[in-house]
Amino acid sequence: MSMQRLTSFLGLAWSMIRSLATDDAYDKYLAHHAHAHAGSPPMSRRAFYLKQQQSKWTGVSRCC
Amino acid sequence: MIRKAFWTLVALVGAFAVGGVALHRGETINAMWIVVAALCIYSLGYRFYSAWVAAKVLSVDPTRATPALRLNNGRDFMPTHRWIVFGHHFAAIAGPGPLIGPTLAAQFGYLPGTLWILVGGVLGGCVQDMTILFLSTRRNGRSLGQMARDELGPVGGFAAMLGTLTIMIILIAVLGLVVVNAMKHSPWATSTVFATIPIAVLVGLYLRNIRPGRVLEGSLIGLALLLFAVVGGGWVDSHPALRELFNLQGKPLAWFVIGYGFIAAVLPVWLLLAPRDYLSTFLKLGTVLLLIVAVILMRPEIHMPAVTQFIDGSGPIFGGALFPFVFITIACGAISGFHALVSSGTTPKLIGNESDVRLIGYGSMMLESVVAVMAMIAATLLEPGVYFAINSAPGIVGATAEAAVTTISSWGFPVTVDQMAFLAKEMGESTLFARTGGAPSLAVGMASIFSSAFGESMLAIWYHFAIMFEAVFILTTLDAGTRVGRFMLQDALGHVWKPMGETSWYPSVLISSGLVVAGWGYFLYIGVVDPNGGINILWPLFGIANQLLAGIALSVATGILIKQGKLRYSWVTGVPLAWLAIITTSATWEKVVSDDPRIGFLSAANQMAAKLASGAMSPEQAAVAPQLIFNQRLDAVLAVLLSAILWVVIADMVRVSLRAIRGQPVPPNSEAPHVHISSIKLGAEAA
Numbered sequence: 208m209s210m211q212r213l214t215s216f217l218g219l220a221w222s223m224i225r226s227l228a229t230d231d232a233y234d235k236y237l238a239h240h241a242h243a244h245a246g247s248p249p250m251s252r253r254a255f256y257l258k259q260q261q262s263k264w265t266g267v268s269r270c271c
Numbered sequence: 272m273i274r275k276a277f278w279t280l281v282a283l284v285g286a287f288a289v290g291g292v293a294l295h296r297g298e299t300i301n302a303m304w305i306v307v308a309a310l311c312i313y314s315l316g317y318r319f320y321s322a323w324v325a326a327k328v329l330s331v332d333p334t335r336a337t338p339a340l341r342l343n344n345g346r347d348f349m350p351t352h353r354w355i356v357f358g359h360h361f362a363a364i365a366g367p368g369p370l371i372g373p374t375l376a377a378q379f380g381y382l383p384g385t386l387w388i389l390v391g392g393v394l395g396g397c398v399q400d401m402t403i404l405f406l407s408t409r410r411n412g413r414s415l416g417q418m419a420r421d422e423l424g425p426v427g428g429f430a431a432m433l434g435t436l437t438i439m440i441i442l443i444a445v446l447g448l449v450v451v452n453a454m455k456h457s458p459w460a461t462s463t464v465f466a467t468i469p470i471a472v473l474v475g476l477y478l479r480n481i482r483p484g485r486v487l488e489g490s491l492i493g494l495a496l497l498l499f500a501v502v503g504g505g506w507v508d509s510h511p512a513l514r515e516l517f518n519l520q521g522k523p524l525a526w527f528v529i530g531y532g533f534i535a536a537v538l539p540v541w542l543l544l545a546p547r548d549y550l551s552t553f554l555k556l557g558t559v560l561l562l563i564v565a566v567i568l569m570r571p572e573i574h575m576p577a578v579t580q581f582i583d584g585s586g587p588i589f590g591g592a593l594f595p596f597v598f599i600t601i602a603c604g605a606i607s608g609f610h611a612l613v614s615s616g617t618t619p620k621l622i623g624n625e626s627d628v629r630l631i632g633y634g635s636m637m638l639e640s641v642v643a644v645m646a647m648i649a650a651t652l653l654e655p656g657v658y659f660a661i662n663s664a665p666g667i668v669g670a671t672a673e674a675a676v677t678t679i680s681s682w683g684f685p686v687t688v689d690q691m692a693f694l695a696k697e698m699g700e701s702t703l704f705a706r707t708g709g710a711p712s713l714a715v716g717m718a719s720i721f722s723s724a725f726g727e728s729m730l731a732i733w734y735h736f737a738i739m740f741e742a743v744f745i746l747t748t749l750d751a752g753t754r755v756g757r758f759m760l761q762d763a764l765g766h767v768w769k770p771m772g773e774t775s776w777y778p779s780v781l782i783s784s785g786l787v788v789a790g791w792g793y794f795l796y797i798g799v800v801d802p803n804g805g806i807n808i809l810w811p812l813f814g815i816a817n818q819l820l821a822g823i824a825l826s827v828a829t830g831i832l833i834k835q836g837k838l839r840y841s842w843v844t845g846v847p848l849a850w851l852a853i854i855t856t857s858a859t860w861e862k863v864v865s866d867d868p869r870i871g872f873l874s875a876a877n878q879m880a881a882k883l884a885s886g887a888m889s890p891e892q893a894a895v896a897p898q899l900i901f902n903q904r905l906d907a908v909l910a911v912l913l914s915a916i917l918w919v920v921i922a923d924m925v926r927v928s929l930r931a932i933r934g935q936p937v938p939p940n941s942e943a944p945h946v947h948i949s950s951i952k953l954g955a956e957a958a
Binding site (some may be wrong): 223224225226227228229230232233235236238239240243251252253255256257258259260261262263264265266267268269270271 | 343344345346347349351352354355358359363364365366367368414442446478479480483484485486487490540541544545548549603607609610612613616617747748751752754755758774817
């Protein structure tokens with residue numbers, strides 16, 4: 208039981224860390240794409256990454 | 272009942288700690304007094320004030336679908352767990368500002384700055400951040416400038432745009448100056464900071480070509496290389512030939528920063544800016560946590576008096592009396608207008624439920640305020656004599672080490688040449704005299720905390736780790752700010768000549784980036800050649816600009832509250848706004864008309880002009896004097912312009928509010944229509 212709890216806690220922590228680092232952004236995009244635009248091919252991982260960076264750094268995303 | 276007892280206890284402990292901090296008059300005081308006072312005030316502010324503001328003033332509605340739900344596109348609009356958004360938002364708002372401001376304001380003693388950070392944070396900055404975040408969330412993530420235009424009119428919108436561009440220029444100049452001063456004649460710091468550039472490029476290539484989008488992997492590799500660069504800087508420092516290569520004066524370093532800023536602004540973001548930002552974010556979160564843990568573990572003694580004699584305006588680090596300059600010097604950490612730009616940028620598009628704005632808006636700013644308190648502790652745990660020796664410019668305390676220690680000791684803060692030499696040797700630097708800008712003294716403070724908590728023998732490594740940490744995110748702000756300035760300029764120039772508005776047309780990119788870099792590069796260069804250190808001029812200007820932006824944000828918020836019929840709650844944003852208007856206006860007034868050349872721009876210009884005319888200057892001084900005189904006059908104009916912008920926006924807000932109160936037509940409410948959360952959920956299930 209406690210082992211199970213520990214693994215599920217570690218799993219949650221790991222997914223939070225991946226989320227914070229935006230490592231899971233592409234997976235989320237794929238999930239969204241499959242559900243909202245089924246039929247059209249999604250962007251490749253690299254194309255998605257580059258597009259994300261471009262839009263992130265077009266506005267104010269860092270402060271003093 | 273138990274809850275009531277608990278919060279009463281928090282209030283009592285908080286009151287006791289604040290009283291202890293404020294009334295203590297011994298030789299030293301333990302930093303835990305400040306930590307406990309801060310934690311109690313933040314807890315009470317969050318538990319009660321932020322809850323009340325969210326419920327009554329903003330009328331947060333958890334059943335109302337947010338733009339992340341309504342416009343979900345799997346990329347920038349996406350409902351995200353509130354703690355993840357908290358992390359992103361905190362990483363976005365927390366930069367070098369809350370570290371440097373308190374370090375400089377420590378010249379007044381530990382008490383004034385600390386009280387302003389706590390009170391300004393809980394009643395001002397946190398409220399501003401949460402309110403703007405909420406208003407932007409209600410408006411599909413619109414920017415502050417757009418909201419000013421929509422809700423007040425074109426005048427407010429234009430003023431917000433002009434204010435943002437000005438603050439960007441001054442902010443980058445002052446941060447550039449901080450980095451230059453930290454690298455000046457320090458081969459270790461310079462080589463480490465230089466090494467961060469190829470490391471960022473390597474990470475950028477890794478994240479694009481080798482393992483696209485695997486940010487954790489790329490960042491861990493980069494962090495390992497950065498730590499290696501800190502150690503490697505030590506080897507460079509001990510190698511006679513390499514040492515000379517990186518032993519640079521201020522001017523070439525300023526040109527390096529200017530060239531770097533230009534190149535970084537025109538390169539693709541994935542190559543340098545994005546990977547550098549990942550590295551700086553991990554470093555920032557890690558170091559902030561480490562600092563908090565180390566302060567709590569070590570419970571250092573504060574050696575700075577509660578209040579120093581410099582509250583009269585004669586301070587060596589910057590001229591000007593406690594009022595209004597403590598409130599100008601500490602902007603980030605108490606209230607920072609810049610946050611309003613982030614709160615109306617990416618963050619509102621990620622919020623999954625309106626009720627999250629309290630944690631994300633108010634909570635993130637509270638944490639930034641904690642960072643400012645930690646910076647204050649790191650600055651004031653140094654012996655005051657040492658603190659002043661590091662932070663005072665040679666134009667104030669004398670050019671030689673002997674002159675400096677004599678001057679500083681005569682103020683009642685004893686320090687000796689041997690003591691400073693020993694400290695410099697421990698930190699792996701050739702000297703620590705006149706290392707203005709705040710970064711070196713913060714690094715000495717952090718190094719002493721870290722080394723006593725995690726390993727005594729590594730002072731020099733910790734010192735240069737702290738310098739690298741500050742430099743990495745200052746350079747990120749510099750890249751990112753230059754790009755934002757470039758986009759704003761392109762937008763403005765596009766109205767004059769269409770092709771200039773195309774953000775990817777290369778001639779326009781080069782011209783507009785060049786103009787932005789020239790803008791801040793000018794102030795940076797003048798700051799470097801100024802014998803009084805430049806920080807004395809630039810930091811107050813930055814503070815005024817940042818508070819001006821906060822004034823614009825609070826004006827927009829107050830105007831919207833009144834338009835929505837919440838006049839009786841409008842003091843929540845109106846009182847901080849009034850306070851900002853008072854401090855920025857009186858600071859501007861003093862910076863322009865004061866007879867003291869250490870404070871007034873014009874009297875400094877006149878004094879220098881008279882000295883130049885009478886031939887009392889050395890040839891080197893006379894060579895730069897015309898530039899410095901022109902610059903002081905320009906700064907006076909700039910300060911007046913900034914205050915004028917704020918008053919224009921306030922007047923516009925009052926005009927719109929009065930019309931709203933009288934029932935006359937005003938610009939319509941620009942909120943997106945109400946959509947119930949359940950209709951989105953049902954829609955998603957049906958699809």
